[in-house]
Amino acid sequence: MKPYGPEQIHNVGVFGHGGCGKTTLVEALLYTARATSRLGRVEDGNTVTDYDPDEKERRQSIHLAIAPLEWKGDKINLIDVPGSADYASEVAAAMRVIDGAIIVMDASAGVEVGTELVWQAAKAANVPVIIFINKMDRENADFDRSVQQASEILDGHIVPLQIPIGREKDFRGIISLRRQKAWMISPKHDGSFEEADIPAEYLDREQELRESLIDKVAVTNDDLIEKYLEGGADALTIDEIRDGLRAGIANHTIVPVFVGSATALGGMAQLLDGILDCIPSAARKVSNATDLVTGQPIQLKSEPGEPLAALVFKTLVDPHVGKLSYTRVYAGVLRANSTVYNSRTRHEERIGPIYQVKGKEQTAVPEVGPGDICAIIKLVETVSGDTLCQPDRPVQLRGIDYPPVAFTGVVKPHSRADQDKMGMALQRVMEEDPALQISRDPVTGDTLLSGLSETHLQSVADRMKRKFGVSIDIELPRVPYRETIRSRAEATYIHKKQTGGAGQYANVSMRVEPLPPDPNREDPLEFVWEIVGGVIGRGFAPAIEKGVREAMQEGQLSGSPVVDVRVAVYDGKEHPVDSKEIAFKTAGLMAFREAVKKANPVLMEPIYELQINVPDQFTGDIMSDLNTRRGRIIGVNTEGSRTTITAHVPLAECQRYATDLRSLTQGRGTFAMKFDHYEDVPAHLAEQIREQMQAAHQEA
Secondary structure (H helix, E strand, O other), rough: OOOOHHHHEEEEEEEEEHHHHHHHHHHHHHHHOOOOOOOOOOOOOOOOOOOHHHHHHOOOOOOEEEEEEEEEEEEEEEEEOOHHHHHHHHHHHHHHHOOOEEEEEEEEEOOOHHHHHHHHHHHHOOEEEEEEOOOOOOOOOOOHHHHHHHHHOOOOOOEEEEEEEOOOOHOEEEOOOOOOEEEEEEEOOOOOEEEEEOOHHHHHHHHHHHHHHHHHHOOHEEEEEEEHHOOOOOOOOOOHHHHHHHHHHOOOOOEEEEOOOOOOEHHHHHHHHHHHHHOOOHHEEEEEEEEOOOOOEEEEEEEOOOEEEEEEEEEEOOOEEEEEEEEEEEOOOOOEEEEEEEOOEEEEEEEEEEEEOOEEEEEOOEEEOOOOOOEEOOOOOOOOOOOEEEEEEEEEOOOOOOOOOEEEEEEEEEOHHHHHHHHHHHHHHHOOOOEEEEEEEOOOEEEEEEEOHHHHHHHHHHHHHHHHOOOOOEEOOOOOOEEEEEEOOOEEEEEEEEEOOOOOOEEEEEEEEEOOOOOOOOEEEEEEEOOOOOOOOHHHHHHHHHHHHHOOOOOOOOOOOEEEEEEEEEEOOOOOOOOOOOHHHHHHHHHHHHHHHHHHEEEEEEEEEEEEEEEEHHHHHHHHHHOOOOOOEEEEEEEEEEEEEEEEEEEEHHOOOOHHHHOOOOOOEEEEEEEEEEEOOOOHHHHHHHHHHHHHHOOO
16 A cells, blocks of 8 residues: 555544444445455454454454555545443543544444444544444334434434435335435446436425535535525535535534445445545644643644654554554654653663554564554563654653543452462553553452453453453452451450560550541551550560551451551560560450450441433433432532432442443443442441451361
């Protein structure tokens, strides 16, 4: 493929609900543009963009994939993006680097869950959108219903540029409202078509929708409005309509609708024309960046003469080949066998060969100019979201806003061998999927893996088994309960031990009292030495404190750590011969336990703040469900047709909320959760939790 300038490059993401035909559409567009010589099928596992073994097995996209093609002197980089919400990080990465999005809808299903989610993502990313209504040849296909749903649920600015001729088995052509002509699809389904007059039975419908289209186009420009008011819809030329259309799409006052069938290769050439007409080229992309020398914001133009600025937006890891980093060049030129600067690590990276990619196919190129996408092999420190720039002109592009984690599981290796290899394998899959987070339970020492859902983490486990030979299970983590006290108490403990020879003796009196909760407190213990008169030597204070801290690691109610306690040692006694550090450590431990028993000990549980965003019709169901989870609603905010509910919910009640919310809202709800504070467990539940925790300790 020849080099292209930024004014000839269009980076286009293909999004939609799972099963709407995104991958099949990409396959059909590649075939129509003669970028491939055969038409692959998802069912056969031979498509260009679903080449990963997991994708072939599941018959669904898991990773985004690049598929470039050439059309009428321009280059279109198609990015096939997974439709499942479990891979929303792929949507975030693609939205960051595209110039426009195609949202694919199934004509028989209309607006589905995934349609709404990617629409919201495109809106948040300020990405121009065109809609393609696919599968017009399928049973129950209904173009008008799909457009109406899209207008009601997604955006009132949606306007068809095309309408179908026929539906289901009778789907045979497409009418262009701009050009006022029809394209009749070849019965051979080979992508060919014949230009024809609009059938008489469609003339009234065509005129009605054309008027609506011209109304939308005319308001984008004062000259067009004047011309339209003077001469009507027919006064505007094709070029004027195109220019007004581009302006409306760019400022989000027009969302054009195309129609066709990817499996029948109907409407593919027209959609490719529509991409060139509707989606801006990379040359129009002005990128905001930060100059790392001055710290000031700057703007970079998509021009070869600008300093290099490229963003790594996707990383794939092969256990044999190494890392493959998908990169978009925003300014300047990225050259093979050169040295670049990583703005995050502040280190230089050596660039080896650079490749243009089409699915798994890689073609080496000497350089990649602004606006284009390439792949780099074996970058050492660079990960997704990093900026690559010139060492003498360091800049930083905005990174990628990945969705927040919503589910956390404990990683359990099957064997000792799996345990040894698990850490490295987890790091490698995290490079591929930055939506994952790894942490460690400070109490149990378990490895915790957080992701977007239970299904998301299970797919990670499957990938680790296939790619790295590491077998793991994902289990729910133990709720990190805590214990504390609610009143002041005192206790004295005398430790005596005579076993023949040297004995042990320590006498310790201490007072315990609660500390007010403080999220910024790093130490759960405030230890105070109030001994006067030298009844206990100061040298034994560290031993007593050590005993107290040991006792705090495992509370007496449930075995959970004790927090927010002030301990004051105010009296005691030592023996000139038998007093030793071990004796005072034991006395400190036992005195603390005795004092805590008298100080109204309580069990506390972590409370998380949930921000739940759902369509309005589910608000009542969500609020009722939160009440059953012991949740407290602290805010409700409605914006458009969606409501955001903020609530405090015990972690024990929402560990599987990602799955439950999907069920409650038919997949249309999203949420984010973060730790907020600890609260006392209600008395009627505390005893039950204590019994469960004690049983778990005994089994361990």
